[in-house]
Amino acid sequence: MDKLIYLYGIIPANADNAIPPMKGIDEHNPIFTIPFGEIEAVVCNLDEAEYREKELEAKTNNMEWVHEKAFHHHEALMTLYEIFTIIPMKFCTIYSGKDSLQNTIVEHKPKMIELLDVIAGKEEWIMKIYCDNSKLKENVAEDNPTIASKREEIELLSPGRQYLEKRKLDQLIEQETDKEKDSFSSRLHDQFAQFSTDSEVKKNWNKDVTGREEDMCWNSVYMLEQSTVEDFLANVQKAQDKWKSSGWFIEVTGPWPSYHFSKIS
Amino acid sequence: MSQRKEFENKDVALIDILDVVLDKGVAIKGDLILSIAGIDLVYLDLRVLISSVETLIESNQETAEQLSSKRFDYEKEELDRVINESG
Numbered sequence: 001m002d003k004l005i006y007l008y009g010i011i012p013a014n015a016d017n018a019i020p021p022m023k024g025i026d027e028h029n030p031i032f033t034i035p036f037g038e039i040e041a042v043v044c045n046l047d048e049a050e051y052r053e054k055e056l057e058a059k060t061n062n063m064e065w066v067h068e069k070a071f072h073h074h075e076a077l078m079t080l081y082e083i084f085t086i087i088p089m090k091f092c093t094i095y096s097g098k099d100s101l102q103n104t105i106v107e108h109k110p111k112m113i114e115l116l117d118v119i120a121g122k123e124e125w126i127m128k129i130y131c132d133n134s135k136l137k138e139n140v141a142e143d144n145p146t147i148a149s150k151r152e153e154i155e156l157l158s159p160g161r162q163y164l165e166k167r168k169l170d171q172l173i174e175q176e177t178d179k180e181k182d183s184f185s186s187r188l189h190d191q192f193a194q195f196s197t198d199s200e201v202k203k204n205w206n207k208d209v210t211g212r213e214e215d216m217c218w219n220s221v222y223m224l225e226q227s228t229v230e231d232f233l234a235n236v237q238k239a240q241d242k243w244k245s246s247g248w249f250i251e252v253t254g255p256w257p258s259y260h261f262s263k264i265s
Numbered sequence: 266m267s268q269r270k271e272f273e274n275k276d277v278a279l280i281d282i283l284d285v286v287l288d289k290g291v292a293i294k295g296d297l298i299l300s301i302a303g304i305d306l307v308y309l310d311l312r313v314l315i316s317s318v319e320t321l322i323e324s325n326q327e328t329a330e331q332l333s334s335k336r337f338d339y340e341k342e343e344l345d346r347v348i349n350e351s352g
Contacts, residue, residue, distance in 0.1 A: 009291075067279065070286045090290035104293055126281065209280060233268035253277050259289035 004046040005095045008076055009257075010105075010112050011040050011084040019083070022076055025069055026050070031076060034098070036105050038113050042080060043101070051094065060092065081257040085120040087112060087264075088257045111264050119262060121226050125254035126202075127192060127236070129185050129218035130210075133177070135247035140177045147173060184248065185218035188239060195232040196222035198261050214249060223261045 006025055013035055022031040024044025033040040049055070059065045073091045080086050095101040105112070141147055147169065154165045193199040202219040210216055224232055233252070240250045 066287075067283065070283055071279070074282045074286050088290045090292045091286045093291075093293065108293060205280070230268050233272050237268060237271065251276060252272055253275070253281055255273065256285060259285040262291050264291050264293055 003097065004048050004051050005043050005098060005101050006046050006051075007089050007093045007095060007101065008042040008044075008073065009080060009089050010087040010116070011042060011080065012116050013038050013040050014084070017083065020079060022079060025072055034101070036102070036109060039105070039109065039116065041101065041105055042076075042086075046094065056092070056094070066091075077257050081255075085116050086257055087115055087119070087262045088259050108264055115262055115264065119223075119258040122197065122258065122261075123224050123226060123229055123255035124221055124258055124260055125224060125229070125232065125252055126221045126256065127189075127218070127250065127252045128216055128220075129188065130212065130214035130249040130251065131181060131217050132247035132249075133215050136180065137173055137177050139246060140180055141173050144173075144176055147176065181215075181217040188250070189218060189220055191239075192220075192222060192232065192235065195228045195235070196224050198223040200260055221256075221260045223258070229255070 008031065011019075011033070019031065019033055019042065023029070024031050024046070026044070026046055029045045031042060031044045033042050051059075059069075070091050077086060077088045081088075095104065150165075150169055150172070154162055154169065157165060189199070189201065199220060199222045202221060204216045204219050207213075207215070222232070236250060236252050243250065
């Protein structure tokens with residue numbers, strides 16, 4: 001029976017450096033490589049009865065399965081990434097057999113060779129900025145000159161007018177805080193992006209996703225030459241120390257395989 | 266290499282992995298078409314997240330520990346808290 005092929009990623013051809021032994025996504029079949037000239041596909045076989053389209057769809061509707069296997073996919077890529085330059089494939093890239101894998105690889109091979117050359121010796125680092133919203137609001141209320149003078153004006157009004165004007169002022173503080181979040185974060189982003197060969201601003205996640213008290217106000221990713229990673233991180237650390245007391249939390253994770261900056265088509 | 270040691274592979278959350286693996290990575294369409302591509306994290310159900318964190322810790326004890334099981338525990342507590350507050 002024809003076997004399905006799960007594709008993890010593409011690495012440069014290497015005669016002397018075998019991939020470490022790892023079990024595939026089904027926890028049974030081994031992960032191995034198929035050579036295609038200058039490049040190699042890192043794959044594992046899958047039983048068609050269990051992983052054909054209908055079965056796979058049922059599996060992917062089970063979020064527990066998705067989370068566990070997505071973790072496996074990433075873990076395998078991280079192991080490979082420590083040794084090789086790798087083009088990481090999206091989770092669950094599955095081919096119906098060796099022929100269809102071969103057709104796809106042959107079609108995209110020139111691009112893949114080019115891409116491997118571009119991402120070699122580079123690392124992805126992700127930065128997220130969180131902020132303590134109430135602290136930030138306090139700071140804005142204290143430091144913003146427009147708000148300070150508004151406040152003085154309000155003190156002179158009748159109690160009824162004061163109530164209304166204070167509500168307006170609260171809204172103004174809210175707006176100014178949002179502006180401050182954006183301008184602070186994008187300034188920092190510009191500073192960090194200088195170290196990178198490429199960067200991308202990602203969507204912020206809401207609190208339901210992060211499970212944190214602080215608001216996420218920035219989410220971005222940087223492609224760094226290995227030689228600039230130290231400088232980049234030194235700058236991150238400096239910014240962390242400098243801004244923590246004002247309610248800004250700057251967090252970085254990495255190195256990641258080139259998930260964001262590997263593009264074939 | 267002091268800075269690198271300070272940051273390398275630390276504080277990586279499950280959600281970070283899901284984000285890059287489900288949403289990013291090279292997509293060359295295989296023969297099997299998957300509905301999972303381009304899943305929007307914002308719409309992931311909270312309870313699903315929690316159950317998955319538990320599954321991950323149980324079934325992947327060793328690797329999860331390497332990655333930082335403390336972090337997962339922390340997230341789970343946080344998520345529990347969020348649900349209790351909103352429920």
